[in-house]
Amino acid sequence: MSKHVAVLMGGWSVEREVSLNSGAFFAEHARAAGYRVSEIDVDRDIGAKLAQLRPDVVLNGLHGRFGEDGTIQGMLEVLGIPYTHSGVLASALAMDKHQAKIVLKAAGVPVTRHVIAHRSEIAREHIMKPPYVVKPVAEGSSVGIFIVKSETSHPPQEILGADWKGGEHLMVERYIPGRELTCAVMGGVALGVTEIVTDLNFYNYEAKYETGGSVHELPARVSQKIYDDVQTMSLKAHEALGCRGVSRTDFRYNDLVGAEGELVCLEVNTQPGMTATSLVPELAEYAGHSFEELVSWMVEDASCNR
Numbered sequence: 001m002s003k004h005v006a007v008l009m010g011g012w013s014v015e016r017e018v019s020l021n022s023g024a025f026f027a028e029h030a031r032a033a034g035y036r037v038s039e040i041d042v043d044r045d046i047g048a049k050l051a052q053l054r055p056d057v058v059l060n061g062l063h064g065r066f067g068e069d070g071t072i073q074g075m076l077e078v079l080g081i082p083y084t085h086s087g088v089l090a091s092a093l094a095m096d097k098h099q100a101k102i103v104l105k106a107a108g109v110p111v112t113r114h115v116i117a118h119r120s121e122i123a124r125e126h127i128m129k130p131p132y133v134v135k136p137v138a139e140g141s142s143v144g145i146f147i148v149k150s151e152t153s154h155p156p157q158e159i160l161g162a163d164w165k166g167g168e169h170l171m172v173e174r175y176i177p178g179r180e181l182t183c184a185v186m187g188g189v190a191l192g193v194t195e196i197v198t199d200l201n202f203y204n205y206e207a208k209y210e211t212g213g214s215v216h217e218l219p220a221r222v223s224q225k226i227y228d229d230v231q232t233m234s235l236k237a238h239e240a241l242g243c244r245g246v247s248r249t250d251f252r253y254n255d256l257v258g259a260e261g262e263l264v265c266l267e268v269n270t271q272p273g274m275t276a277t278s279l280v281p282e283l284a285e286y287a288g289h290s291f292e293e294l295v296s297w298m299v300e301d302a303s304c305n306r
Helices: 016-032 046-053 071-079 088-095 097-106 119-124 205-209 224-241 279-286 291-301
Strands: 004-009 036-041 057-060 114-118 132-136 146-148 169-174 179-186 189-197 215-217 246-254 262-269
Touching: 004 016, 004 046, 016 036, 016 291, 036 046, 046 071, 057 071, 057 291, 071 088, 088 097, 088 224, 088 262, 097 114, 097 224, 097 262, 114 119, 119 169, 179 224, 179 279, 189 224, 189 279, 224 246, 224 262, 246 279, 279 291
Parallel strands: 004 036, 004 057
Antiparallel strands: 114 169, 132 146, 132 169, 179 189, 179 246, 189 215, 246 262
């Protein structure tokens, strides 16, 4: 009898729409792989629903707060339902960009200088010499990110809006010009390196999820040393944070400084997007894993105590 897989999607974070798309991807390919699938648009009663449904495995397609920050992982541990991706600690740690950087730096993964400050302080005056980046400490999908360029006279005022959902304390970090590189890790193996090329300011929400928003060059056209360094650093980051299953680590590479350029890790995604325009399915296919095989591997890898 095939395993009963509950696919969690949606939720109420700012990444709800992306999660619905990731969940649909998971459900489609889990069914194609022969699993019995229940799709759940997550609400506050998710614990009761899962306790009643009692699936064999939870395939977690949630993104953002609650679904990706260790919260639902803790609930699944209490319920004793095996689940995909990283466990409680790694999920919480990777979601907090400030704490993650501390761990990554200690592990020898290069990160950029940053400060944490209240949004009112950041909006009042430049607290770092431009160019710099302002971003929420705990959001994904490039939601709420502002690049403050050298010629910009004032910090972003949008962070003071009544509709701001990026938290009270934000991260301000040195802006690294150059190229966007990313690498997926699957079961302790780096799958390859993609360069993301976009006409937009950076790999933002539109570039990630809108058709034609970006071009993915796989394999990335960088030197063999940089290609190898990105894979090595992705594995280091995955292991340092204690990630499990599939993760994706994003980098900036400025090839215009020094002999070999500057390579900086931006963040580790413990539950990377799984949509028609997402990077991880492409990287998995490049490494020889079909979409069905990728999803099957994730289901069979699921466990508690991650």
